[in-house]
Amino acid sequence: MVVSYLTQLHDQLDADERRERDLLTELADRGFRISVPCRVCGQALVDPRSVARHIGPHCARRSGDAK
Numbered sequence: 001m002v003v004s005y006l007t008q009l010h011d012q013l014d015a016d017e018r019r020e021r022d023l024l025t026e027l028a029d030r031g032f033r034i035s036v037p038c039r040v041c042g043q044a045l046v047d048p049r050s051v052a053r054h055i056g057p058h059c060a061r062r063s064g065d066a067k
Helices: 001-006 015-028 049-053 057-063
Strands: none
Touching: none
């Protein structure tokens, strides 16, 4: 999901962002999942929407930041 989003923005990406996109694509192809810690509780997030927001659904609901 994150990778497909970056692929859509190909024309707007600089060289570093293209390298990051390529790395994320290769990692996904090899079965790895990207995770980031929730900025509220520190739980590992893997859902593309949560990764993009850096906040999990539970914390987002609790803080009124759910979308």
